[in-house]
Amino acid sequence: MEAVSRPVTAELPIGSDADLSRVRQRVRQAATDLGFGLAQQTKVVTAASELARNTLVHGGGGLMEMTSLDDGHRRGLRLSFVDHGPGIRDVELALTDGYTSGGGLGLGLGGARRLMQHFTIDTTPGQGTTVTVEAWEQGVPTARRGTP
Numbered sequence: 803m804e805a806v807s808r809p810v811t812a813e814l815p816i817g818s819d820a821d822l823s824r825v826r827q828r829v830r831q832a833a834t835d836l837g838f839g840l841a842q843q844t845k846v847v848t849a850a851s852e853l854a855r856n857t858l859v860h861g862g863g864g865l866m867e868m869t870s871l872d873d874g875h876r877r878g879l880r881l882s883f884v885d886h887g888p889g890i891r892d893v894e895l896a897l898t899d900g901y902t903s904g905g906g907l908g909l910g911l912g913g914a915r916r917l918m919q920h921f922t923i924d925t926t927p928g929q930g931t932t933v934t935v936e937a938w939e940q941g942v943p944t945a946r947r948g949t950p
């Protein structure tokens with residue numbers, strides 16, 4: 803069955819450090835509600851934290867859209883981080899561990915990609931950036947579910 807996305811469950815502003823804490827809290831809550839295990843909760847909160855910080859620091863602020871997913875076997879969470887900042891000219895370079903255009907460690911973007919099951923960057927220089935990630939419930943592989 804195809805992944806069916808339900809309506810957006812939340813849209814949170816990202817404009818301050820206080821917003822970053824709210825994003826972390828809401829993502830943790832959503833992951834708990836979806837029945838994610840502790841390890842998966844921690845991964846998705848860590849990724850969300852890094853991506854939200856990029857939205858604030860590099861994108862000049864924006865928002866996070868949170869959508870719950872269900873493919874008929876497992877539940878998931880899709881998070882989109884949207885800004886209308888400068889965009890990313892070289893996405894491969896930005897994803898390289900250790901690359902930073904500022905004073906960071908340059909580990910946020912690549913780290914978030916490794917932690918999530920799905921990761922896309924849609925960016926246009928001068929117009930902005932949207933990073934979308936998905937995390938899914940971990941457990942018995944889908945193909946084996948239901949077999950005796």
Ligand SMILES: Nc1ncnc2c1ncn2[C@@H]1O[C@H](COP(=O)(O)OP(=O)(O)OP(=O)(O)O)[C@@H](O)[C@H]1O
Binds near residue numbers: 904
């Ligand atoms: N939303 C964004 N808009 C514009 N540039 C971005 C955005 N997100 C990331 N970048 C670019 O990608 C680079 C790498 O991002 P990454 O999160 O890996 O490192 P960082 O933010 O510089 O440091 P940190 O390790 O503290 O996160 C950034 O330095 C920045 O140049």
Ligand SMILES: [Mg+2]
Binds near residue numbers: 855906911
């Ligand atoms: Mg970063």
